[in-house]
Amino acid sequence: MIDAYRKHIKRKILFNFTLILSLLVSVIVALRFGSYDMSFLDVFRALSGGGGASGMVIWNMRLPRVLAALLVGGGLALAGAAMQTLLRNPLASPFTMGVSHGAMFGASLAIFILGSGGAESTGRILLNNPYSTALFAFLGSLLGVFVVLTLASLRGLSPEAMILAGVAMSAMFTAGTTLLQYFADEIQLASMVYWSFGDLGRASWREIGVIGITLGTALMYFILRSWDLNAIESGDDIASSLGVNVERVRIVGTLLASLITAVSVAFVGIIGFIGLICPHMVRLLIGSDHRFLLPSSVLLGALLLLVSDTFSRTILSPTILPVGIITSFMGAPLFVYLLVRMEVSR
């Protein structure tokens, strides 16, 4: 029986290796394609330090973008997987605590009062003060999280109540955003809407560093706590009786998950779908043991966002489509396919 179990575990490890391999291939492909034409040889030459113009394109444009896709995709999927378990709800996502609506409100506020949006003479919308917009978005996204988590720790809110409180916060932020939009002029309005389309091109090396450190910290915490999460999935009472401090894990975990989400959203905007769906795909494929669910979700999220972003850059090149459109268009059918196939074989 132990041998059969080991085999069962090996399958999950193999799944992760497959994901890593696919990631490597996707990274090379993503670096190769874009509006500036180059060969695979140019890519390798640039990565090893040479390559002139293609080196500039790789190091200043494509590599940051690829890394942003990997970190944001992985981070959102990790946040989603953790939230779904911690809040015991399959519909929980990185945005359940009101992160995206809070960020939207913060960014809109920055555009409205600081005038951090603008338009070029060609009519193209710009964010001419991206740092203040990002900072406001970050603060906005964490505001709701802090309200809900403070209530949860003081009043011992149940997961259901936490979700509802998150919904209430989202509604308030949406109302705030609508109010700002109502009084905004058309350029401000356009900037607000433009901000809300997630764009991985906004991240430069410094932002990538911040996202990377946040993701690394959160991933470490969740991996170390993966047995606690397994226990919590079986029910709070069981987890407590096994010695897990359920309330603390729930609050710290929700905070970390929201933090990764807030950092990603502040720097690259709102990218939906990945955080909600990737963890479910992994659950369908290899089950819900968090020792494997968490790393696999990170890898799959990274892969899905990178592939989507590469498509969004190349299908209508030189126009770059908002990546959120592609993630949903590609991910939704794939997910429904998996869902139907797995539910049937169950």
Place this chain on the structure above:
Amino acid sequence: MIVLKNVEFSYNGIPTLKGINIEIEEGKVVAILGPNGAGKSTLLKCINGLLKPRGSIYISGLSLKELKPEEAAKLIAYVPQKSNPTFMSVFDYVLLGRKPHMGLNVGKKDMKIVENVLRMLGIERLALKKLKQLSGGELQKVVIARALAQEAKVLLLDEPTNNLDLKSQLEFMHLVKKLSLEKGITAVVVVHDVNIALRFADEFIFMKNGEIVAKGGHEIVTPELISKVYEIPVTIHKLSGVPVVIPV
């Protein structure tokens, strides 16, 4: 041995346990009986440390208040009223019982213990199935397997035979009895069915309105007591040597 001294507990200011004093010997099957809302589940959660009551509770001479959660988990295993079947595999779920004993890595010893428990309960064929795929009776066995893998000397079971068919109910209680006889495990079981309790328990604790009405061996189970606790007239007959409570 489990000792409770003056245990009191209130939910939102409403007292649900009042002045509870109990001593439970090692290796016994003890049934907690009483009408809905008597405080049976609350009592079980207090013994488990899930709730923090006033008064003192000692498990094998150790004060529950001074034990760290993971130390308490090595002494007491708990099976709540409802277990939600997830997509976790049976082996992984039973392995959860090793949580108080292991770190992130699963050792060979832990896997061996899980294997032995599954063998003992005769459910090794279920090892790689998902909890969702199990029948009610199978799930209940897996749940108790998880508690056994914890290797605690005290087993707290909250209405474990609910939602089981007659055969599974009897099988399950036989199992509990066998564990107490062969492994010296103390089982404290909240039961609704008085007749199941009469068949399998060594001792009885009758509760009503947060208080203990009576406690002791088979001799205390009289028609008068049952009538008083459940507020219905009953008689007790012996059928094939087993006492049976019949409402009249």
